[in-house]
Amino acid sequence: MTRTDTPAAGAQPLLELTDLHVYYGNIEALKGVSLTVGRGEVVTLIGSNGAGKSTTLRAISGTHKPRSGTIKFEGREIQHLPAHEVVTFGIAHSPEGRKVFSRMTVFENLQMGAFSRREKIDDDITRVFDLFPRLRERRSQKAGTMSGGEQQMLAMGRALMAHPTILLLDEPSMGLSPILTEQIFKIIAEINEQGTTVLLVEQNALMALHAAHRGYVIQTGKILLADTAANLAANEQVRQAYLGEI
Amino acid sequence: MDPLMRRAIITGLLGGAAVIHIGLIGMIDAFQSRDTIADVLTLGALLPILIALLIGWRSGGPMRAPHIIPTGRRAVALGALGGGTTGLVITALALFTTTIDVRWILSNASPSLAEELWYGQGAALGSVLVIVVSAAAGAAGAALHVIPGTIARALTVGGITAILVALMEPFVVAVLRNIGLRFLEGIFYAQGGLTLIGFVLVFAITAAGTYAWATRGRETKQRVAAMPPDRRRTGKLVVYFVLTAFLLVLPQIVGSRLSEVVGTVGLYILLGLGLNIVVGFAGLLDLGYVAFYAVGAYTTAVLTSAASPAFSPELPFFGALPFVIVAAMLIGLMVGTPVLRLRGDYLAIVTLGFGEIARILFLSAWAQPLVGGAQGILSVPPPIPFGRDPQSIYYPILFFCILAAVAARSLQGSRVGRAWNAMREDESVAEATGINTVTYKLLAFGLGAAFGCISGALFATKIGTVFPVSFDLLVSINALALIILGGMGNIAGVIVGALVLVGLPELLREFSEFRLLIYGMVLVTMMLLRPEGLLPSRSRRAELHEREDAEDQYEDEAGEETGQPVVTT
Structure with a gap:
């Protein structure tokens, strides 16, 4: 179900990365990445291991500072802001490897997700529980004792608790069974329909391109291709490199 | 050979080694002077029996690899075997000390040790007695596994x-x-x-x-x-009332000598509560906590003592206290700021250094005009209107302990406490959920410093003098050990830890020669048997038993495939 209902490209993108360079020590992980995400879109960033997908998300959320380049969110430059302030702008990051607070309960994890907001969170909890009924059943269970799929749901739910305008999802399908993966992607679509923009990083290019409006292919720190998801899925190069076809 | 019997014998030999050790360092001889049960059992005679009991308990218990659980009579027999082996070693030790004179190198390996090991009987009867008693103790130890x-x-x-x-x-x-x-x-x-x-x-x-x-x-x-909520509340109030009344009359009940001990315990409770904020709540391993204790004591001395070398405003204690707290919090921030980026081991090493720097600074010639160097500061007045006798100084200590406990408790459940908790688990994720980790780390250091300095201030007024030697590394280690022993992250645990680790050694002062040995033994035993501490916090317990639970689960799964774990009778 490749999506064709691309929202009309607004005058100004919600998120805009321009010539982003990110280093780990002396190693250049991003060598001038530029990409845009429009309001209401699902955009995916696909590429192989070590291509710089997670690094891009970390740069956006402020957990790893870029050396040069700009990140604009709703027209404001945010690349110099610390992570805990970036959240308050409406950017929530669900990190790779479903890093939940494993010794806290499901409920406490969700509570932590809303740490940046000082209002009542009951409605948001209900919303997350409606999206992930499994979490409602396990609300007082220790997060570390849950299965991988449940932890992934919790990591996403926790990110949603911040009321994000844009949700950064890092490899939500990693280590999950095909059935669970499908379920997770269905929920991503649901979250998007409820009005949240999604930037999705995936190794599972096939699923990601199915779920997204547009996509970028990243290789060794550079954007290789940028197109609609449908075109990328049809692209010969992409099919050979990432969709496992010869 | 049957693995269980092999284990029993090896454990028994280890028990024997333990008895040889405590015998040769003179512990049995020293403890001979005190009766545990008058005319029946001296403390010195009790020690080998307790060791045999422990050996029996180990020998008769479940085995991990191969997974075997001895039951019933077999377990008891294994315990007897383990204890009996220990008894054999004890006999050998006694025979050795009576036949070969090695007193020129091991001064305690004397015939009198043999006499004590043989319960004052001769070689023949004594040997039989020791082996029988040890085996019986071992059997009793193993029986603990068998009975409900x-x-x-x-x-x-x-x-x-x-x-x-x-x-x-x-x-x-x-x-x-x-x-x-x-x-x-x-x-x-x-x-x-x-x-x-x-x-x-x-x-x-x-x-x-x-x-x-x-x-x-x-x-x-x-x-x-x-119970209905209002009745429960009344019940709670009654409990608090009784507890408060008890704490208020405690010095009168226990007398001057014990009040002194209680006061020292109180100072360590304060230290523990403060360090618990830094280590237990925020997860920042601080090994230089003594620095705050020292700053508290010295600031108080300088501000209140008439004999303070440089300037002596001679403030009353409670007038000086705000300055003391501010000074300590500033020092806390000073220590905290440069180490913000450090984690775990690195943080521990750097803070350890800070603790030593503090002590050396107070000792230095450079700071001598202000704090008196090695001469220290004398005649620190008691916290007026109280006197300095242990029964009076108890009350300000009690007051600040209660204050600190209440403060720590409300912090734990607050937004701040949750932020610390998240930070302890995963710093970068905590940051990404909107926690300003810099602020919360500094807050932990600052609050911890405030608690520690109050303890130091009370210490200075309690003993009336301040010397650099009072602020060595051991204070930091004691404070850390008591929260580990009591149960990290838990306030009641801190109190229990201080009672056990500071109170007990003070009470057993007559055995002070062996104090550090006992201290070390208690710590090692605790870490083996109950790593989460005596009264652990919920999350800390989960943390330390995660792996075990996972192992158990693995074993259960393996058991399902290969049949139940082997049970021998």
């Missing part, structure tokens, strides 16, 4: 309590005299230990109480939980 868990626990608690009550004879006697129950003294105590009747009574009462709590405790708790 609640009974085993009750017996253990009863035994430990009875021995402790016997050990604390001088203090219990003093308390009995103070509260007008002098007539009990003759029934319970004789010759520095419990009488046989006293021992049996203490043992029976505590064992019965433990058993009753284990079997009925849950029921009682449920009944309390089922």
